[in-house]
Amino acid sequence: MLLLHCPWCGPRDEPEFVCGGQSHMVRPEPWHAVDEATWGHYLFTRDNPKGVHLERWHHAHGCRQWFNVARHTVTHEILAIYRMDEPVPNAVAGARA
Amino acid sequence: MKRYNAWNLLWQGLTGHRGWEPAWRSPAPKPRYDVIIIGGGGHGLACAYYLAKVHGITNVAVLERGWLGGGNTGRNTTIVRSNYYYPQSAALYDFSLRLFEGLSKELNYNVMFSQRGVMNVLHTRHDMEAGQRWVGAMNLNGIDAFMLTTEQVKQRIPLLNTAKDARYPVLGGFVQPRGGTARHDAVAWGYARAASALGVDVLQNCEVTGFKRSTEGRVIGVETNLGTIGADKVGMAVAGHSTVIAKLAGFRLPVSSYALQAFVSEPLKPVMDTVMTSFATGMYFSQSDKGGLVIGGGLDHYLSYAQRGNTPLLRHVIGAVADQLPSLGRVHLLRHWAGIVDVVHDSSPILGETPMPGLYINCGWGTGGFKGIPVGGWMLAHHIATGRAHDIAAPFALSRFSSGALIDEAAASGIAH
Known part of the structure; x- marks a missing residue:
């Protein structure tokens, strides 16, 4: 069971949340110059590290806000939780490198 | 390679099983x-x-x-x-x-392939329509599958609660008879x-x-x-x-890599001779030859390389077993683990x-x-x-x-x- 600290509601149990997958995705632009391989990757290929993953979570059965989580995919340790409009914390960026 | 057959088993039995070789x-x-x-x-x-x-x-x-x-x-x-x-x-x-x-x-x-049938249990009118659509598609593809009535489902899975007022009433099902376990x-x-x-x-x-x-x-x-x-x-x-x-x-x-959990119960006398999947809860189970109930469910829906499951999903799956097959509600689990599955879109x-x-x-x-x-x-x-x-x-x-x-x-x- 994960214990997630919602930035608005505080610590809550995992069943209140839904994981929305990879954070910080950027749509390839401009649309008329995007080839099929690039578009296919944008649609279907996601980061899948054995290590620290940056992902979005939704407090579906709470405040219904989205936020970012940096979580280790082997230990499930949560390294950082930050708001949607915040950049990746430096400590987490270092751990991913 | 020393072949496995009745004669070699008999001979090894008579000579103290000292002549076997490593399998590979x-x-x-x-x-x-x-x-x-x-x-x-x-x-x-x-x-x-x-x-x-x-x-x-x-x-x-x-x-x-x-x-x-x-x-x-x-x-x-x-x-x-x-x-x-x-x-x-x-x-x-x-x-x-x-x-x-x-x-x-x-x-x-001996891979113990047992074609005991794989049965999907349907709980709503929409499940029934979806089931009929899938059975039709399977038949067009040349796959053996057909619909079952509530009585036919109950006949194969006597443990299943098919009462009209059940939390998940059983309106019918479909089965692939050639499916099974190994x-x-x-x-x-x-x-x-x-x-x-x-x-x-x-x-x-x-x-x-x-x-x-x-x-x-x-x-x-x-x-x-x-x-x-x-x-x-x-x-x-x-x-x-x-x-x-x-x-x-x-x-x-x-x-994307996710953990998929499975569970095994303590060994029981034979209570289940097919494989059951419930459309409503995603729970499925069969009984191994050792007697343990082998139970599975859905994914833990976040990336994981940890070969262990998480408790919210365990609770969901085991709750479904206890609700849909009430007589199994007091059976103990022996083991619980997860595999890391490679999910594509x-x-x-x-x-x-x-x-x-x-x-x-x-x-x-x-x-x-x-x-x-x-x-x-x-x-x-x-x-x-x-x-x-x-x-x-x-x-x-x-x-x-x-x-x-x-x-x-x-x-x-x-x-x-």
């Missing part, structure tokens, strides 16, 4: 092989066996980081079926089911033993840490903890670790070439890889040996994620993931 050889790696297979699970071992048996390529090594069948091959719920929706999938999975039907004899190893470890061990007898080197505790490539970028070998091993061609069948290996080769895959496997020339892939089976072991091995071997995809495997190429020709079995697998 454990040689030191050669400096070079014609083909290296990364991953000593069912798919990798099956590929090595069919390379040797069907294509006569015996200078082959299977590299396994841990022990044989210690990943998803030993962590699944052992169900074999081919009740898929699309013709491409039906052709693929039924090829596998037909290989399973002859596998014990083929490998001289012993998962035996599939891995049987392929390993048969491949080893044909000259394949099975190397355990051998982890791939990198690729050697020619100046043109073609793979010419792998780096391992046992040193560099050369190869003309390399196949990879590493399931949940596919993106990790792909990263070593310098490309990305549309694969359309829930269909990825078979064939990769962006690295000479490296071939078999992955993306997601939550249903065990049933695909014979066909996955067969198709990977065919592609490596002949240089082109088998007709059945061709639609499952990696290129479908840029062409858009997906084979979207996401909903049709009958399980809620």
Whole structure:
């Protein structure tokens, strides 16, 4: 069971949340110059590290806000939780490198 | 290879069982092989066996980081079926089911394939309509499947609560009679033993840490903890670790790794002689020959490489068992674990070439890889040996994620993931 600290509601149990997958995705632009391989990757290929993953979570059965989580995919340790409009914390960026 | 048969068993019994040999050889790696297979699970071992048996390529090594069948091959719920929706999938999975039907004899190893039927239980009018649609599609694909009434479901699963006021009333079901279960470890061990007898080197505790490539970028070998091993061609069948290996080769895959849990109860007297899946709860279970109930459910829906499950999903699945089969409510669980499954967007496997020339892939089976072991091995071997995809495997190429020709079995697998 994960214990997630919602930035608005505080610590809550995992069943209140839904994981929305990879954070910080950027749509390839401009649309008329995007080839099929690039578009296919944008649609279907996601980061899948054995290590620290940056992902979005939704407090579906709470405040219904989205936020970012940096979580280790082997230990499930949560390294950082930050708001949607915040950049990746430096400590987490270092751990991913 | 000392054959397993009644005469040898009798003779060994009379002589104190001192004459058995190890099931497979454990040689030191050669400096070079014609083909290296990364991953000593069912798919990798099956590929090595069919390379040797069907294509006569015996200078082959299977590299396994841990022990044989210690990943998803030993962590699944052992169900074999081919009740898929699309013709491409039906052709693929039924090829596998037909290989399973002859596998014990083929490998001289009892894989305990038991065609006890795989039953889907339907709980609402919409489930019934969906069931009829799927059965119709399966019949058009030449797969044996038919609808069942509530009484017929109850006849096969007397434990099931089919009362009208049940939380999940049973309106009917459908069944694939040729589906069933097999012993998962035996599939891995049987392929390993048969491949080893044909000259394949099975190397355990051998982890791939990198690729050697020619100046043109073609793979010419792998780096391992046992040193560099050369190869003309390399196949990879590493399931949940596919993106990790792909990263070593310098490309990305549309694969996400999730934990899929399974549970086994204490042994019981026979109470269940088929496989049941509930559309409403995603819970499915069967009873092993040892008597344990083998229970599964949905995914933990966030990326994970931890081979253990999480409690919210355990609670959901076990709650479904207790609710739908009330007499099992007091049965104890003995074990609980997870396998790391390689989920792709359309829930269909990825078979064939990769962006690295000479490296071939078999992955993306997601939550249903065990049933695909014979066909996955067969198709990977065919592609490596002949240089082109088998007709059945061709639609499952990696290129479908840029062409858009997906084979979207996401909903049709009958399980809620």
